[in-house]
Amino acid sequence: MRTSALKSLLTLGGVLFLLLFCLFPFGYMVLTGLAERPDFLRRQQRLSFTLDHFRDILTTPSLHFLDYLRNSLVVSFVSAACAVAIAALAAYALTRLRIPGKRPLLFGILAISLFPQVSLVSYLFKLMIGLGWINTYPALIFPYIAWTLPLTLWILVSYFAQIPLDLDRAARVDGCSLLQILRRVILPVAAPGIFSTFLLAFIFAFNEFLFALMLTTDYQARTIPVGIALFQGLHGEIPWGLIMAASVFTTLPVVAVALFFQRRIVQGLTRGAVKG
């Protein structure tokens, strides 16, 4: 009896610690965004609330928050969609067709995802200058597709491998071509897996920092992480209230997605990592 009581007490403590550990910076972010002054923790200060920061970050064009947000959404959406499409084609071939050198290919691609980004970025910079793409969406979209492909490929291979081959055979008997099998049989069956893969690729692209830092120069293509990192405000002092309001607007959708799709994301992540 006593040990089981002790156990539930320990579990409760663990649960509280986990929640506190994971969520406290988020809470602090919200609080600072709402606070009139960022130094409300000073002994003499009192906490008073305002919505000004949240209003200003959305309505002041010179802060470019909405530009950064739009850039981030477009770049992440397009690159995640392309990465999933390219990876789906490849995963189909790798799980269905006889191709020599499958395993070296899969592990080679996996190894690529472990390269440090800094060892690509200078060459990408020169390449994008040569193409005249610096500070445009394609300068980010193409590297992001390549960068998320190892992850998307591995997850999709593990999903596709679970689909019984009988489905393919039946479709083949009915006279479907390979592309038709992929579109009409595999994709519908694997739809949930494809969706979680897309979510992961989107989050990866949305969070990327170094490429976006080096390959964009201003609000026309700059993404949210870089925008917030370089945010200095107009008057010299760090405008913490505005930064935190921007962070909340960036983070809320992410938190919502995490809440709604936690099962899918966890599934995708574990497939990407453990199956390797």
Next chain:
Amino acid sequence: MKFEREGRTGLLFLLPLLLTVLLFIAVPVAGTIYDSFFRDVTFLPQQFLGLENYRVLLVDHVFFQSLGFTLLFALASVPLEVVMGLLFALILNRPLPVRGLLRAAILVPWAIPAAVSGRVFELIYNFSYGLANYLVLAFGLSDQPVNWLGTSYGAFAALVFADAWRTTPFVAIILLAGLVVLPEDLYRQATIDGASSLQQFLRVTLPLLKPVLIVALLFRTIDALRIFDVIYVITAGGPGGSTNALSLYSYQYFLSGDFGYGATISVVLFAIALLLAILYVRVSGFGKEPT
């Protein structure tokens, strides 16, 4: 005949993947290695140097400070993340009514852009009104506020914690996947044999979890070695270059237009990561079916 056709079609299906990876990863990496043999500074004529950049690197004490910091950072943060990740995974694996909520909560640090959470931590470590010093003083851990970002020890600790916050969830989720598939019979048998919970953890859980633990460890180590965004935002390599990770050091040369020497630094980082990647492939079992 049929196989040959399949092979050709397969190649067609793989072509977009291979092209993208070749153009935007393989070629850039090769290009960086190539650059490291040149003097390649903006506005100066490019000049082949052979191994001169590498020779300079060997006597560059800033490089060694940067290398030392990067290795120490990985050595401090990765074990912390794996231990905490294991703790969280054990909690997440318990049949609790709030399981879904816990899983969603643990995704939050992972899903927020590191640059964004980095700025929150920058404020948390603020000397005069940040949360960290507020807690330090409130709990009486010190009667003076700690100069987190102005001293090299403070900055090191601050970065390790900020990185652990961001990456522990990833470790926890990987380890959770390993825990879920452990056979329950083993635990039933162990309970019948009178093994305590602690014994069960040490004798059953840990040994069976070892392969997944190694995967998490290697993944995290490589990731910690190439760390960029968290440090760029929180300390920018300071104070006095004491947290200047290799990625940042290399980036600073690119920024000032010296692509040759910057490339040399990133080639070294790349080589370290590649060695670990090979180790990873070995440990995770190259020969096994990837599915």
